[in-house]
Amino acid sequence: MTAMRERLRIARYLIAENPVNIVAFGLFVLLVLAAIVGPLISPYDPLTTNTSIALQPPSALHWFGTDQLGRDVFSRVLVATRLDLFIAFSAVLLSCAIGSIVGALIGYFGGWLDATVSRGVDILMAFPLFVLAMAVVAALGNTVINVVYATAVINLPFYIRLARAEINVRRTLGYVEAARVGGSGHFRVLRVFLLPNILSPVVVQASVNLGWAVLNAAGLSFLGLGVRAPTPEWGIMVAEGARFIASGQWWVVLFPACALMVTVFSFNLLGDAVRDILDPRLRT
Amino acid sequence: MSRVLFRLLGAIPTLFGVVLATFLLTRVLPGDPAIFFAGNPSMDAQAIQEVRQSLGLDKSLPQQFVIYLRQLAHGDLGQSISTGLPVRQELMNRLPTSAELTVCAFLLALFTAVPLGVMAALKPGSVVDQLCRLVSTLGVSLPTFVTGLLLIYVFYYLVGWAPEPIGRIDPFIALPPKITGFLLIDTLLQGDWAAFVASAKQLVLPAVTMALFALAPLARMTRASMLSVLSSDFIRTARANGLSWRTVVITYAFRNAMLPVVTTLGMTFSYMLGANVLVEQVFAWPGIGAFALNSLISLDYAPLQGFMLVMAAIFLLVNLVIDILYAVIDPRAELER
Numbered sequence: 001m002t003a004m005r006e007r008l009r010i011a012r013y014l015i016a017e018n019p020v021n022i023v024a025f026g027l028f029v030l031l032v033l034a035a036i037v038g039p040l041i042s043p044y045d046p047l048t049t050n051t052s053i054a055l056q057p058p059s060a061l062h063w064f065g066t067d068q069l070g071r072d073v074f075s076r077v078l079v080a081t082r083l084d085l086f087i088a089f090s091a092v093l094l095s096c097a098i099g100s101i102v103g104a105l106i107g108y109f110g111g112w113l114d115a116t117v118s119r120g121v122d123i124l125m126a127f128p129l130f131v132l133a134m135a136v137v138a139a140l141g142n143t144v145i146n147v148v149y150a151t152a153v154i155n156l157p158f159y160i161r162l163a164r165a166e167i168n169v170r171r172t173l174g175y176v177e178a179a180r181v182g183g184s185g186h187f188r189v190l191r192v193f194l195l196p197n198i199l200s201p202v203v204v205q206a207s208v209n210l211g212w213a214v215l216n217a218a219g220l221s222f223l224g225l226g227v228r229a230p231t232p233e234w235g236i237m238v239a240e241g242a243r244f245i246a247s248g249q250w251w252v253v254l255f256p257a258c259a260l261m262v263t264v265f266s267f268n269l270l271g272d273a274v275r276d277i278l279d280p281r282l283r284t
Numbered sequence: 285m286s287r288v289l290f291r292l293l294g295a296i297p298t299l300f301g302v303v304l305a306t307f308l309l310t311r312v313l314p315g316d317p318a319i320f321f322a323g324n325p326s327m328d329a330q331a332i333q334e335v336r337q338s339l340g341l342d343k344s345l346p347q348q349f350v351i352y353l354r355q356l357a358h359g360d361l362g363q364s365i366s367t368g369l370p371v372r373q374e375l376m377n378r379l380p381t382s383a384e385l386t387v388c389a390f391l392l393a394l395f396t397a398v399p400l401g402v403m404a405a406l407k408p409g410s411v412v413d414q415l416c417r418l419v420s421t422l423g424v425s426l427p428t429f430v431t432g433l434l435l436i437y438v439f440y441y442l443v444g445w446a447p448e449p450i451g452r453i454d455p456f457i458a459l460p461p462k463i464t465g466f467l468l469i470d471t472l473l474q475g476d477w478a479a480f481v482a483s484a485k486q487l488v489l490p491a492v493t494m495a496l497f498a499l500a501p502l503a504r505m506t507r508a509s510m511l512s513v514l515s516s517d518f519i520r521t522a523r524a525n526g527l528s529w530r531t532v533v534i535t536y537a538f539r540n541a542m543l544p545v546v547t548t549l550g551m552t553f554s555y556m557l558g559a560n561v562l563v564e565q566v567f568a569w570p571g572i573g574a575f576a577l578n579s580l581i582s583l584d585y586a587p588l589q590g591f592m593l594v595m596a597a598i599f600l601l602v603n604l605v606i607d608i609l610y611a612v613i614d615p616r617a618e619l620e621r
Contacts, residue, residue: 123301126596130558131576135592138580139312215427219562222429223577238430242566245437246448253437257430265425 010277024269031263034081044072046079046232058251065251067240073251076232077259083233084263087144088213091151096206098152099159100198106160107167108190118164121157129154133216137225147226151216155209162205166198200278207274211267218260234260291607295600302596307352309592310585311345361593362586366579371590375572379594380465382571386560388487389494390553397499398545401506402538405514416503423500428559432493432566439489446489447482449567490567497559498552505548510541543614550606557595 049069058065064073106114124132136150170176171194179189218235221227227236234256241252336342343351355362361371404416439446463470468487471480513519514537522532561573568574576591578584 119297119301122298123305126298126302126600127305127592128554128557128595128599130555131561131592131595133558134561134577134580135306135309135588138588139309211424218427219429219558222427222562223565224581235427235429238427238433242429242433245433246441248437248441250437250441253430253433257427257433260427260430261425264427265421268421268424 007277011273020269021273024266024273027262027266028270031081031085031266034078035085036082038078038081042072042075042078044075046071046076047230057249064255065249067237067252068244073237073255076237077234077255080232080234080237080256081259083144083227083231084214084217084235084260087148087151087217088210088267091148091213091217092155092206092210094148095152095155095209096159096202099156100163100195100202103160103163103165104167104190104195104198107164108171108186108194114164117160121160124153124157130216130219133220134223134225137220142225142228144226144231147217147220150220150226151213154216155213158205158209159202162201163198166201167194170194170197204271204275204278208268208271210271211264214260214264214267288604288608291604295604299597299600302600303353303356303593304349306589306592306596307349310589311348361590364579364587365584366582366587371587374575374587375590375594377465378570378572378575381467381569382560382564382573384466384468385487385490385494385563385569385571386556388491390498390556392491392495393498393502393552394549396495397502398506398542400499401503401545402510402533402541404503404507405510405541406533408511413507416507419496420500420504420507423496423498423503426496427562428493428497429562429566431496432490432563435489435493436566447485449486449489451486451568451570486567490563490569493566494556494559494563498556501548501552501555502545505545506541509544510537513537513541539613543610546606546610546613550603553602554599557599 049071050066051069053066064077067073067076102117106117127135133150133154136153137146140146140149167190176189176193179193184192217226218233218238221233221235222239224236224239227233229236229240237256238253238260241249241256245253333342359372361375363369364371364374367374400412400416400419404410404413407413436446436449440448463473467483468480471477471483514533519532519537522536523529527536560571561577563569564571564573565577572591572594576588579587579591
């Protein structure tokens with residue numbers, strides 16, 4: 001309870017110290033809200049085309065203008081929030097869960113399992129990660145869920161290494177030994193005594209990774225991998241608008257790009273804030 | 285020297301794993317390459333079967349892997365279906381194109397980020413420090429493809445300084461004969477000043493785009509590491525012994541501060557190789573990333589396989605160089621860490 005209060009105190013201090021953190025938090029809340037109610041409140045249908053109003057600049061009627069098929073860019077940006085956040089959150093959650101369990105197991109038991117898995121992680125890390133993600137989407141098939149898997153795969157090595165290292169230093173500590181002597185099995189030791197203790201570095205890693213996951217997923221769909229054409233998604237919207245930027249129709253690209261930027265920006269700031277709260281030693 | 289050799293040997297199992305991983309990955313690619321190779325989905329089953337046999341696709345996976353390894357040992361990366369040329373030739377043709385871009389961007393990032401980070405650390409809270417913070421925040425928040433498009437909009441459409449983003453060189457300028465494949469070098473060797481300027485102009489925006497992206501982690505790392513070194517005891521001692529601030533910063537602090545920066549270089553380079561694909565897409569840059577993407581979309585797996593291998597090999601090499609560099613900067617560091 002005191003630890004909790006201590007963290008709240010640090011949180012208050014951080015907010016007071018750096019007002020940007022409030023902005024970041026506000027943006028985060030806004031984004032989550034947009035993801036939840038976006039499709040309900042969008043002024044136009046994000047998929048309805050109307051070529052008679054194609055490529056119109058922003059106006060009172062269409063806040064962010066219209067794209068090459070006359071679709072309302074504002075509605076599309078708004079509706080896309082849900083998909084983009086879904087991909088990022090589920091990918092990070094997935095790699096976080098699998099990575100920390102695998103890392104914990106190999107860190108605890110060691111031996112050939114550790115050697116094999118660690119070697120596998122080295123091989124994963126030997127590829128440039130984005131290239132690896134491209135190949136994974138290509139191999140699994142061009143769908144949204146595979147973008148989630150691909151993003152999760154390239155995040156996995158970080159969690160495995162982190163959890164392995166954290167467990168490794170703790171498994172010989174007195175309280176683990178005491179638990180073993182007290183009759184707890186290996187899995188109970190892991191579940192009750194070790195995993196909860198590595199939770200905070202893992203959460204720190206996850207919150208720092210979130211922005212990166214958004215960027216990766218958007219990059220993949222920018223290349224035409226994963227999300228299919230009419231679906232509103234920021235990366236693919238930027239890709240579609242790219243053709244028009246050289247002829248000056250900036251709004252088709254700029255607004256989804258800004259959405260991406262704002263998202264990543266707020267996630268990064270929040271990630272840093274979470275890190276400062278949970279692990280103040282890591283501050284830079 | 286023997287340490288370097290040892291380190292090289294240590295990379296072999298990883299390299300083997302990489303080969304195995306690329307092999308397996310491309311074997312699970314959707315679509316039947318035999319039908320693709322046959323060129324016509326309506327061909328009769330007999331012909332498809334023949335193609336499959338000629339490609340060795342009727343054999344078991346381990347057998348195929350052995351064949352693949354044997355081919356690799358001969359430097360044979362297979363044939364590209366969409367272009368009909370050997371993959372090795374395709375990659376060799378395009379590699380200098382990508383390398384030119386990546387190396388320029390990398391150097392640009394390095395020589396901007398390090399001074400920026402150092403200056404920011406010397407005067408925390410100053411204008412430079414704020415600039416450093418701004419650049420590193422922007423660099424991580426802006427997707428590369430967005431930076432590229434925004435730069436095109438501003439410098440090509442609005443201001444008109446940059447040429448149209450349509451590849452390496454203006455199509456109306458005759459290409460110099462290929463010597464190194466690096467246009468900047470080839471045109472200079474040829475003494476063709478106009479072509480050099482034209483290709484340099486094409487290179488600026490994509491290189492800046494990539495550099496901006498790589499700048500962020502490097503500047504941030506330099507600043508943080510310089511700050512921590514400057515506050516350490518040996519710097520205080522050096523200052524107390526009356527050494528000039530200049531000597532202290534340049535010879536004492538800088539060298540020590542570079543160690544963590546060198547370590548981040550590897551990761552930065554990995555991100556750059558990935559970002560390369562995106563930047564090439566934005567600027568219609570005809571490099572290996574664009575080639576790999578096209579093969580990926582047309583389910584042409586030999587080029588993709590080759591691309592993954594080349595990427596991984598480059599990355600392994602870069603990491604090796606970084607390890608050696610680390611040992612040069614810090615003689616205490618064992619190469620075997």
